[in-house]
Amino acid sequence: MGDLTNLLDGFANVVTPTNLLLALVGVIVGTAVGVLPGIGPAMTVALLLPITFGMGPTQALIMFAGIFYGGMYGGSTTSILLNTPGESSSVVTAIEGNRMAKAGRAAQALATAAIGSFVAGTIGTLLLVLVTPVVVTFAISLGPPDYLAMIVLAFIAVTAVLGSSRVRGFAALLLGLVIGVIGIDKVTGQQRLTLGMPLLADGIDVVVVAVGIFAVGEALWVAAHLRRVKSQVIPVGQPWLSRQDWRRSWKPWLRGTALGFPFGALPVGGAEIPTFLSYVTERKLTKHPEEFGRGAIEGVAGPEAANNASAAGTLVPMLAIGLPTNATAAMMLLAFQSYGIQPGPLLFQRESTLVWTLIASLFVGNLLLLVLNLPLAPAWAKLLRIPRPYLYAGILFFASMGAYAVNAQPFDLFLLAILGLLGFGMRRFGLPVLPLIVGVILGPIAERQGRMALQLSGGDASGLIGGPVSFVVYALVALILIWPLLRKVVARPREPSRV
Amino acid sequence: MTSQQNTTERSEDRAQYGVCAFLALLGVAVIVDASRLGEVTSSNDPIGPRPVPIILGVLLLVVAVVYAVDVARGGRGEEEHGEDIDLNIPASWRTVALLVAVFVANALLIDWLGWVISGSLLFWGSAIVLGSRRYVTGLAIAIILSLVTFYAFAIGLGVSLPAGVLQGIL
Numbered sequence: 124m125g126d127l128t129n130l131l132d133g134f135a136n137v138v139t140p141t142n143l144l145l146a147l148v149g150v151i152v153g154t155a156v157g158v159l160p161g162i163g164p165a166m167t168v169a170l171l172l173p174i175t176f177g178m179g180p181t182q183a184l185i186m187f188a189g190i191f192y193g194g195m196y197g198g199s200t201t202s203i204l205l206n207t208p209g210e211s212s213s214v215v216t217a218i219e220g221n222r223m224a225k226a227g228r229a230a231q232a233l234a235t236a237a238i239g240s241f242v243a244g245t246i247g248t249l250l251l252v253l254v255t256p257v258v259v260t261f262a263i264s265l266g267p268p269d270y271l272a273m274i275v276l277a278f279i280a281v282t283a284v285l286g287s288s289r290v291r292g293f294a295a296l297l298l299g300l301v302i303g304v305i306g307i308d309k310v311t312g313q314q315r316l317t318l319g320m321p322l323l324a325d326g327i328d329v330v331v332v333a334v335g336i337f338a339v340g341e342a343l344w345v346a347a348h349l350r351r352v353k354s355q356v357i358p359v360g361q362p363w364l365s366r367q368d369w370r371r372s373w374k375p376w377l378r379g380t381a382l383g384f385p386f387g388a389l390p391v392g393g394a395e396i397p398t399f400l401s402y403v404t405e406r407k408l409t410k411h412p413e414e415f416g417r418g419a420i421e422g423v424a425g426p427e428a429a430n431n432a433s434a435a436g437t438l439v440p441m442l443a444i445g446l447p448t449n450a451t452a453a454m455m456l457l458a459f460q461s462y463g464i465q466p467g468p469l470l471f472q473r474e475s476t477l478v479w480t481l482i483a484s485l486f487v488g489n490l491l492l493l494v495l496n497l498p499l500a501p502a503w504a505k506l507l508r509i510p511r512p513y514l515y516a517g518i519l520f521f522a523s524m525g526a527y528a529v530n531a532q533p534f535d536l537f538l539l540a541i542l543g544l545l546g547f548g549m550r551r552f553g554l555p556v557l558p559l560i561v562g563v564i565l566g567p568i569a570e571r572q573g574r575m576a577l578q579l580s581g582g583d584a585s586g587l588i589g590g591p592v593s594f595v596v597y598a599l600v601a602l603i604l605i606w607p608l609l610r611k612v613v614a615r616p617r618e619p620s621r622v
Numbered sequence: 623m624t625s626q627q628n629t630t631e632r633s634e635d636r637a638q639y640g641v642c643a644f645l646a647l648l649g650v651a652v653i654v655d656a657s658r659l660g661e662v663t664s665s666n667d668p669i670g671p672r673p674v675p676i677i678l679g680v681l682l683l684v685v686a687v688v689y690a691v692d693v694a695r696g697g698r699g700e701e702e703h704g705e706d707i708d709l710n711i712p713a714s715w716r717t718v719a720l721l722v723a724v725f726v727a728n729a730l731l732i733d734w735l736g737w738v739i740s741g742s743l744l745f746w747g748s749a750i751v752l753g754s755r756r757y758v759t760g761l762a763i764a765i766i767l768s769l770v771t772f773y774a775f776a777i778g779l780g781v782s783l784p785a786g787v788l789q790g791i792l
Contacts (some may be wrong), residue, residue, distance in 0.1 A: 161704055177780025290688050291699050294645055297682050301652055304678065308671035313659050315675060316652065339725075341704075346717045346752055350708040511706055513763065516748035519721070523728055523744060524737070524771055524783065531782040536729030540722055547718070552641050553699020570674045574667055582668030 126256055133479030137487050142185050146484050149189025150491045156190075157197020158503045159514060160205060161345055164434075165450030165560075166337040167194035170518070172330055172458055173525035180462040181480055187458050188484035191451065192244055192492050195434050199236045199427055200503055204229060204357050212394030212430050212449075215402045219415070219422030224357040226418045230500070234362035235372045235420055236427040237496045242373075243380040243428035244489040247435025250384050251442075252482060255471075258443035262468040267576035268589025270444075272596035274569040276390050277446045279600050282558045289607075295554040298545070299562020302327055309567075310574060322534045327542075329457050331526045332563050335539045336556050337450075338522040340546015342515045347547070349511060356507045362500045372424040375405050379428030386429075387436020390446055394433040401425035435485070442466050442478060445568070450557050453564055460564075635698045642690040649682030720751040736786020737776070741768035 137146065156167045171190050175183035202213040203220035216236065223232040265273075282292030305316045306326025317323040364372065379401040386397040405421040406412070415422060437452040445467035447453035459466050464474055471478055496503070526539040549556055573587060580586020588597075602609075656675035663670040701709055724747035731740040745764035746757075754760050772792065776783040785792050 160706055174775055174779060174781060176782075177775075288692070288697065288699060290685060290692050290697075293681075294641070294685050294689060297645070297678060297685055298648075300678050301648065301675075301682070304652075304675050310667045311671050313671045315659065315671060316655050343718050343721060344702060345704060345706050346721055347713040347715070348707045348709055348711060349714075349717070349752065350706050351711070510754065512749040512752035512754035513760070514706075515752055516745045516754075516764075517767070519725060519748050520741060520745045520767065521771075523725070523732075524741065524775070524781075527732060527737075528775070528781045528783065531784070533729045533732050536732065537726070540725050540729065543725070544722070548641070550702040551699075551713075552638060553701060554641075573674075574669060577668045578666055581665070 126252065129475060129479040130252060130483060132476065133481075133483030134486075136181065136476065136480040137185060137483045142182065142484075143487070145182055145186045146189045146487050147491055147495075149186035150193040150488050150495060151189075153190035153193025154197040154200075154492070154496065154499075154503060155193075155506060157194035158200050158506045159197075159509065160201055160507060161341060161514070162518070163198055163450075164191070164194035165333075165454050166341065167197070168451060168454035168458070169330070169333040169337050170521050170525055172333075172454065172461065173528040175458075176461070176528055180459075180464060181477055183462065184458065184477065184481045185484040187455065188481055189488040189491065191434070191455060192240070192431075192485070192488045194451070195431060196237065196240050196492055196496060197503070199240070199430070200233060200500070201507065203232045203236065203423070204359065204504055204507055212398055212433070214395075215398040215426040216423055216430065218402070219419050220427075222416070223418035223420065223423060224359075228418060228420075229357050229359040229504075230362045231364055231368050231420060232418075232423050233359060233500050234364045234497065235368065235424045237362060237493060237500070238364070239372065239376040239379065239424045239428040240431040241489055241493040242376045243383060243431040244435060244492075245486065246377075246380045247384050247387075247432040248482065248485045248489065250388075251435050251438055251485075254388060255439050255443050258439055259468045259471050262444050265468070265592060266589065267572040267579065268587055269592045269596070270572040271569055271576060271587065272589060272593035272600075273390065273444060273446060274565050274572065276596050276600050277448065277561060277565060278558070278569075279603050280390055280448065281561050282555075283603050283606075288553065291552070291554045292558050295549060295556065296558035296562045298554075299332075299559035300566040302332060302559075303563045303566030304570075309571070322532070326567075327538055327563075328529045328535065329560075329563050330461060330529050331535050331538055332542055333454060333457060333560055334522045334526050335542025336546040336549070336559060338518050339539055339543025340550060340556070342518045342522070343543055343547040344550040345511075345515055349515075356504065359501050359504045362497050368420055371411075371420050374408075375401070375421045375425035376428040378404060378408075379425040379430075380432040383429035383432030383434075384436040387433030387448070388439040389436075390440055390444075390448055394430050394449065397429040397433050398426040401429040438485075442470060443468060445470075447561060447564065450560060453557070453560050456564060634696065635693070638693040638698065639690060642686045642693065645682050645689065646686035649679045649686060651679075652676075652682065653679035717751055721748055724748050724751060732786070733784050734786055736788045736792075737783040738765075738768045738772050738788055738792065739786065741771065 153167055156162055157164055168190055175186055198213050199216050202217035203224055220232045278296055282296045283289050305323055307314055307324050382397040382401050402422055405425040406415050409421050437448050440446040441452040441456055447456045456466055523536055526535045576586045652675050656672050659672050728740045728744040742764040745767055746761050749760045772783055775781040
């Protein structure tokens with residue numbers, strides 16, 4: 124297989140002193156920022172995206188591979204030690220993880236999370252290497268209508284499957300799509316929604332939107348409700364695992380990986396379902412059922428592995444089709460786009476070296492993460508004690524720096540303030556932010572594909588609907604949309620499951 | 623969980639109608655803007671730039687109505703939880719307004735004063751607004767942070783940050 128050679132070339136590209144240093148910096152910065160309370164992996168990538176603007180794409184992506192896994196791991200540290208997960212995907216980890224920490228087993232919880240993340244990340248990245256080329260072979264035959272269908276599926280998936288209220292999800296998606304329309308229409312040169320402002324003619328940069336909604340919105344929202352009581356941070360020693368902990372952890376790691384990767388790789392995936400499934404599975408299979416609810420190591424090992432494997436899985440549709448299915452993948456897609464590179468099936472032909480270098484650096488970053496995090500865990504835990512005024516002032520500081528760096532114009536900072544207020548309002552009213560971000564990123568692509576499809580069919584509306592692939596995809600969309608109705612019909616009387 | 627009890631006890635959240643109104647107004651604005659566009663179609667582009675915003679505008683209106691119905695039937699969005707968030711205390715609008723003011727001040731001053739000064743003011747001001755009372759420490763951190771970011775990112779990594787009045791000194 125040529126892929127193996129490509130991957131080895133990728134490793135050769137990463138293993139230069141400069142690039143290894145970049146990967147190391149990425150892992151450290153990613154973990155450090157990810158550990159900070161209130162900052163999840165997606166915000167970590169969004170905040171750190173602008174600092175790579177001066178680098179070449181290869182260097183930037185090597186660093187981002189580190190930031191990606193570092194941010195993921197940092198988030199789980201926070202949820203274990205503080206019990207208030209910043210990301211919905213770490214909710215499950217927090218259940219048993221925090222109880223372990225309270226029972227004086229914080230070190231073991233962090234160790235099983237770190238090693239589990241490493242195992243899941245490595246297997247997940249291996250699967251990524253195996254699966255992505257297959258998806259690419261399939262995706263390369265797709266035409267504009269098929270793409271349009273898949274983007275519609277991604278829209279519906281992030282709004283209707285994740286999150287609790289569909290109408291709020293759709294509201295957020297539409298806001299994102301409208302933001303995506305702002306600017307000059309690429310085909311006709313007409314200005315849309317620019318309010319006559321020349322600075323809006325190029326549209327609003329997605330980085331500014333992401334930083335505004337994730338970082339500024341979050342900082343403002345927390346500022347309005349800042350907890351006056353200091354939260355309890357549990358002290359940790361050196362993470363280690365006893366023989367028995369190993370014996371109890373390794374199977375959950377593998378099972379978690381097996382659950383996480385496929386869910387991540389599906390366009391309707393996400394990490395919430397597999398982490399939850401993994402938790403339920405481990406609770407059923409454990410030989411120590413009495414410990415569940417009081418800090419069972421299996422309950423940390425499984426979901427944490429599922430979380431990381433699903434993160435690796437989300438890179439499959441992101442790289443092969445250009446579809447992000449969670450916020451972090453959306454930010455990685457953005458990292459590509461900011462270099463004028465569009466992920467999708469052609470990526471592997473046009474930017475072969477770049478992709479394989481990225482994949483190789485995912486392996487390297489994952490290893491560095493393990494090597495760093497076991498000894499550094501106590502230091503990361505200290506970061507949780509950072510005084511909150513400094514923490515949120517720092518978020519605003521870095522958000523401003525990043526947004527300014529995009530175009531070097533103060534106008535973006537005003538946009539950032541407006542978007543921050545929008546993010547604040549969305550948090551207040553329970554509108555999910557992911558559909559908005561996905562809408563901004565994919566909306567313009569959807570419009571382009573749709574118009575291309577109509578161009579190919581000479582304006583005939585049937586061109587929009589396309590062929591067999593898009594039929595299947597639209598059938599899925601329809602299924603997701605009518606699922607709540609179906610569930611009512613199919614619903615069997617069942618005990619309400621409690622977690 | 624006390625916070626959940628409070629959520630159910632709190633009376634219905636009427637401010638949500640404001641969100642519906644906002645969505646509806648945005649929908650109308652998007653449609654008006656689109657209808658102002660010239661009818662530009664060609665064989666290359668059979669539909670032109672208008673249909674997409676018009677569809678979005680209509681969908682916004684539909685969502686606004688469905689949302690309003692949901693609110694009328696007692697639906698409410700769940701406010702976001704977080705590590706440092708205490709939803710039991712009423713929102714402090716003063717903090718938010720002051721933060722936005724500090725933020726906008728940075729936007730106004732950044733090109734003139736440069737990132738090192740305006741960024742320091744941004745950090746220091748935000749920290750004070752957020753309740754920090756160690757003014758000197760805060761200022762010291764602010765200055766160190768903006769100097770470090772300026773040298774590391776602007777000079778080291780080629781990120782564009784303005785030097786402003788300190789041009790030539792830094």
